[in-house]
Amino acid sequence: MQPLPFSIVITNFNKARLIDACLRSALQQTVDRSQFEVVVVDDCSTDDSLQILSGYEPDIRVITNSVNRGALGATLAGVDASRGTYVVTLDGDDTIAENLLQTLVDSSLLRPDRFMRGRIDQSHDRPRKSTLIPAVGDPVCLTPAWHLALEPKTGGSSLVFPRDAVADLCGRFPPIAVQDHAIPEMLSLVMNDYLRLSCYTHFADTGDCVEHLSGNSAQLHHDKLLCGLAILENATELKPVPTLITGLRRRLMGRCLRYVWKYQLWGSVPACRKLLGSPSLEQLRSVAHRVAQEMRSRHASIRYYASETPSNQHANAA
Secondary structure (H helix, E strand, O other): OOOEEEEEEEEEOOOOOOHHHHHHHHHOOOOOHHHEEEEEEEOOOOOOHHHHHHOOOOOOEEEEOOOOOHHHHHHHHHHHHOOEEEEEEEEOOEEOOOOHHHHHHHOOOOOOOEEEEOOOEEOOOOOOOOOOOOOOOOOEEEOOHHHHHHOOOOOOOOEEEEHHHHOOOOOOOOOEOOOHHHHHHHHHHHHHHHOOOEEEEOOOOOOOOOOOOOOOHHHHHHHHHHHHHHHHHHHHHHOOOHHHHHHHHHHHHHHHHHHHHHOOOHHHHHHHHHHOOOOOHHHHHHHHHHHHHHHHHHOOOOOEHHHOOHHHOOOOOO
């Protein structure tokens, strides 16, 4: 199959009421239809989503997961199946500006060493003020990218990144039940910490973005901890650069200690003693899972797919 300039990858779980608006915004892009594809990954929906999606074929490609992979796993599965040089991610309950791809084509922002976060509108929160991006401003470099989660109205669920950067990562992350709107935080963590891509926002006006990034902070921190562990494991296997490994180890140890203090996980304190000195990867893995396990036991709202049946995995992930 011939490569395309863009792939729009949409993840969906039980968004039958909203997926139609999402698909229309993706398919009505002002660039020529030969310049992009739309790939939808359905993560074991139990509503009418698949029936709605089938009505859009063959204009879209639909991938159905046999088990819940979670929003991060579903996104990476979509990336793996895509053929665009650049990937635009989108949640099934969000819409994008109709001239988003044209704006990217006309700008100088697309680069293989950069990923971007930009404007989205959440279709069920409020009416869209505009279907077009009015102008492209000067991008602002933000490092680390996940600090965006702390700042309202500075981003959203749409990311743009070079496909080749994450092509080998499908299936290499834990089944974390992260809320779909926090996917940019997880992917930003991967791209910033592991792939060393610079993050730029905003490639478009983000003034209309909805404030829905805070979500469940305990879930987000739990998932950052396990995602950070997966990044370290992947880097150790695939990209064993000493300075990178050292930095990732320090970040993971720091997260373990911060979350023990923040959430008063005193049962994990003995395990954290393994962090003294120069712990092995196996010791770091043991501590991270111990801290994550105690977080789940203290906060019933945290979901982790590895410990649940498929029917319950999305209970609080939306």
